[in-house]
Amino acid sequence: MRPVEQAVRESFGRLVAILASRGRDLAAAEDALADAVLAALERWPADGVPDRPEAWLVAVARRRLADRFRRSKTDAALEGSLAILAELSIDEPADGAAFPDERLRLLFVCAHPAIEETIRAPLMLQTVLGLDAARIAAAFLVPASTMGQRLVRAKAKIRDAGVPFAIPEASELPERVQSVLEAIYAAFGSGWDDIAIDGPDRAGSLAEEAIWLGRVLTRLMPDEPEALGLLALMLHSEARRSARRDASGRYVPFSEQETSLWQAAMIAEAEATLRRAAAMHRPGRFQLEAAIQSAQVGARLTGSPGPDVIALLHEALWARAPRIGVAVARAVAVADATGAEAGLALLEELPGDHVAGYQPYHAARADLLARAGRAEEAFAAFSTAIALTGDGAVRDHLADRQRRLLS
Amino acid sequence: MQYAILFYETDKEFATRDHTEEGAAYWGAWRSYIDEISASGIVRGGAGLLGPETATTIRLADGRKHVQDGPFAAAKEQLAGFFLIEVPDIDAALAWAAKAPCAPIGVEVRPTLPGM
Numbered sequence A: 001m002r003p004v005e006q007a008v009r010e011s012f013g014r015l016v017a018i019l020a021s022r023g024r025d026l027a028a029a030e031d032a033l034a035d036a037v038l039a040a041l042e043r044w045p046a047d048g049v050p051d052r053p054e055a056w057l058v059a060v061a062r063r064r065l066a067d068r069f070r071r072s073k074t075d076a077a078l079e080g081s082l083a084i085l086a087e088l089s090i091d092e093p094a095d096g097a098a099f100p101d102e103r104l105r106l107l108f109v110c111a112h113p114a115i116e117e118t119i120r121a122p123l124m125l126q127t128v129l130g131l132d133a134a135r136i137a138a139a140f141l142v143p144a145s146t147m148g149q150r151l152v153r154a155k156a157k158i159r160d161a162g163v164p165f166a167i168p169e170a171s172e173l174p175e176r177v178q179s180v181l182e183a184i185y186a187a188f189g190s191g192w193d194d195i196a197i198d199g200p201d202r203a204g205s206l207a208e209e210a211i212w213l214g215r216v217l218t219r220l221m222p223d224e225p226e227a228l229g230l231l232a233l234m235l236h237s238e239a240r241r242s243a244r245r246d247a248s249g250r251y252v253p254f255s256e257q258e259t260s261l262w263q264a265a266m267i268a269e270a271e272a273t274l275r276r277a278a279a280m281h282r283p284g285r286f287q288l289e290a291a292i293q294s295a296q297v298g299a300r301l302t303g304s305p306g307p308d309v310i311a312l313l314h315e316a317l318w319a320r321a322p323r324i325g326v327a328v329a330r331a332v333a334v335a336d337a338t339g340a341e342a343g344l345a346l347l348e349e350l351p352g353d354h355v356a357g358y359q360p361y362h363a364a365r366a367d368l369l370a371r372a373g374r375a376e377e378a379f380a381a382f383s384t385a386i387a388l389t390g391d392g393a394v395r396d397h398l399a400d401r402q403r404r405l406l407s
Numbered sequence B: 001m002q003y004a005i006l007f008y009e010t011d012k013e014f015a016t017r018d019h020t021e022e023g024a025a026y027w028g029a030w031r032s033y034i035d036e037i038s039a040s041g042i043v044r045g046g047a048g049l050l051g052p053e054t055a056t057t058i059r060l061a062d063g064r065k066h067v068q069d070g071p072f073a074a075a076k077e078q079l080a081g082f083f084l085i086e087v088p089d090i091d092a093a094l095a096w097a098a099k100a101p102c103a104p105i106g107v108e109v110r111p112t113l114p115g116m
Helices: A003-020 A026-047 A053-071 A075-088 A103-110 A117-129 A133-139 A144-161 A173-188 A207-220 A225-239 A264-278 A285-302 A307-320 A324-338 A340-348 A359-371 A375-388 A392-406 B011-016 B020-039 B090-099
Strands: B002-009 B043-048 B056-061 B064-069 B078-086 B107-111
Touching: A003 A026, A003 A053, A003 A103, A003 A117, A026 A053, A026 A117, A026 A144, A103 A117, A103 A173, A103 A207, A117 A133, A117 A144, A117 A173, A117 A207, A133 A144, A144 B107, A173 A207, A173 A225, A207 A225, A225 A264, A225 A285, A264 A285, A285 A307, A307 A324, A324 A340, A324 A359, A340 A359, A359 A375, A359 A392, A375 A392, B002 B011, B002 B090, B011 B020, B011 B078, B020 B043, B020 B090, B078 B090, B090 B107
Parallel strands: none
Antiparallel strands: B002 B078, B002 B107, B043 B078, B056 B064
């Protein structure tokens, strides 16, 4: 990323958070900021860049919000406009001081329980990082117009329902932090999650942007070990990105990846981040997931820890986060430690209606059946997994393995 | 901001209202909630409602009144009462909604249309 883009990205969320914090109108804040940036592009080349560019942008954006207030005459718009007017009276920071960083409040707004769960990640990417709806839509595999409408609706809900730009009370904080972490992880793309079976490599992945959000969160909440855990998890996964495909674009599963293609510096950062989290002695789901990644990477690089330790970590994660993806990963880890049949027994326990359309389940089951020498059943399971796989490279890989059963 | 908090109950709770013994516990729980929310000074209006069997629904079609016995939508949970409250944001409204005796069934929180 170029320095200018970095600066803009860093500023965008900060300024939107400031402009929207009283009126709660994210769309109006974004529009006003966009107008201010346009004005800057016209004025700065001629007049020179002002001493405090952010203050200049905020001042211009607030004038735009005031214009909007004067234009809105209807009763229905009055209440929102009064809030916008209140926005205009926020004191400027003293000369030389930076605006306070209100992005944490913005993250809590985007992940508020009143906001529909699947739109939280897109909302964060747009309001905190300034990503456009088309790019977000591509990553989430929905039409741009659909994503645009859903974002507009979510912002209207925030404004009209009165979602506060506030840090939640202590009693609600753990749950609310969890929602923020989950939304960031959703932005990262659970498709990258190769704890169980590598998922599809999504076009237009937002992994880098999600890592950016993760870094922002660890700066804003330095004492939250799960934020560090999430960052470590994302860094570990991202470090192996280029090893997931070979030169001809074919999918390479974790156990066969060229470890020299793994990014050592990123793995080291992930490990250091996870150590910082562990030192706080408050374990959680994301720290455990990162620890599993760390152990699996360690096992490939140095042969330690062994599969039994990795299986234990999966047990601990399962106890804390009993969800379907974790269950499948745990079954594979148990198979690695004690044999394919033991893993298959765990898969059998999962309720059929939960797993029927879940690709990782069928891919894992096919793999374990093949390892157990149950070729006929494995063949059928591979067929089911292939039918459920969206990613062409992964489909080819599964088809390869299915063919090998016949030889 | 002003919110309506809408309380929903099932046949069971509506029936309990007239019941001598269980009715006492039902009304006791509502009474202490109503006292608490009224004492907080946020209430702008509200009412408890008689059961859905007392509801009548009217629809105008082609200028003609179609009157029907029963509530607007046939559902297991029916509107049992509401408060109009004035609080700073949705978190405060949700906190009051969560305290209602019928919270295990469901309470809907909606901002009111401004300027009415």
